Amino acid sequence: MSALSSSLVFLIQILGSLYIMAVLLRFILQLVRADFYNPISQAIVKITAPLLNPLRKIIPGVGGMDIASLVLALALQIGLIYALYMLQGFALAAIPFPTVLFLSLRELAVEVLNIYMFSLIVIAIASWVAAGSYNPGLMLLHQITEPLSSRIRKIIPPVGGLDFSLMVLVLIIITLKNFIAAL
Template sequence: MNGLNSAGILIVQTLGSLYLIIVLLRFILQLVRADFYNPLSQFIVRATHPLLRPLRRIIPSVGGLDLATLVLALLVQMVLMGALLMLAYGTIGNPLQLLVWSLIGITGTFLKIFFFALIISVILSWVAQGSHNPGALLVHQICEPVLVPFRRFLPSLGGLDLSPIFAFLALRLLDMLVVNNLAVMANMPPLLQRLI
């Protein structure tokens, strides 16, 4: 692989992953019923709307889940992985295998979004507690549904919230034991494993 291919891989990987995260954030924001009028929510809606509009005509929502957004995330992941394989090896390989790798990749990215949102939430609780910044409010809205199940089982410790620690552990274990093992079992190339 020459320097030009490496540069192409870096650009495709960075821009493709960024757009995939934006698409998955749109799904997550709808899932957690985040504030639609938040400026960051509006940016995410505008960034995904052109590609999502045609999919919404054919793919309906089911039970409150926006399946069109999930299909768009899957398509973005497949195009991203296909482009990386084409740049690195000159072929995309088996389309069915690419679909399986894309599902694994989306699952890993989904977990990482929650993981990093929790990190941001913990840091904000130390430095900007009670902030009304649109980013801080959005992070809180994303993290709260993940933390609620842990708070039900943990006793109150007088203002000390340990639920993020257990949420970190759960997300990390899911990533290590499920996503990484699925990637290995599906023979995902190391180039694509870096995406998850």
């Protein structure tokens, strides 16, 4: 593969992954009922609206879950995998759809776990560096992770002012990622 095509593959992979992450973040933000007046939430809504709004007219939400965003993320991931294989010289017929579907689902699951893991790490670092400060990004990360953290706190309460729920969640996420990687 030439340097130009290698750079093109890298660029398409990064841009495609970032957009898919934005769609997944929009799903998560709606699922946890995050503050949509937050400037970061507003940016995610504006970025994802052109592709998501037409799809929402066809695919309704179910039980407070935005199914259209999940369908869009899956379709984009499938398209990204096919595009990357084509750019690397593979014929579309050589790649069976069930394999691409499985790879797409696995990649989306890992991406959701990465969103949560990096959110937890940023929250932990911010609690050491800027405890109690207001930042729209940190507030959004707290809103994303709090439903899971509060469940862990019910099992393992804070001890001596130390909250171990973030560490437990990161360990659970790493375990899940290892399990998914083994599939």
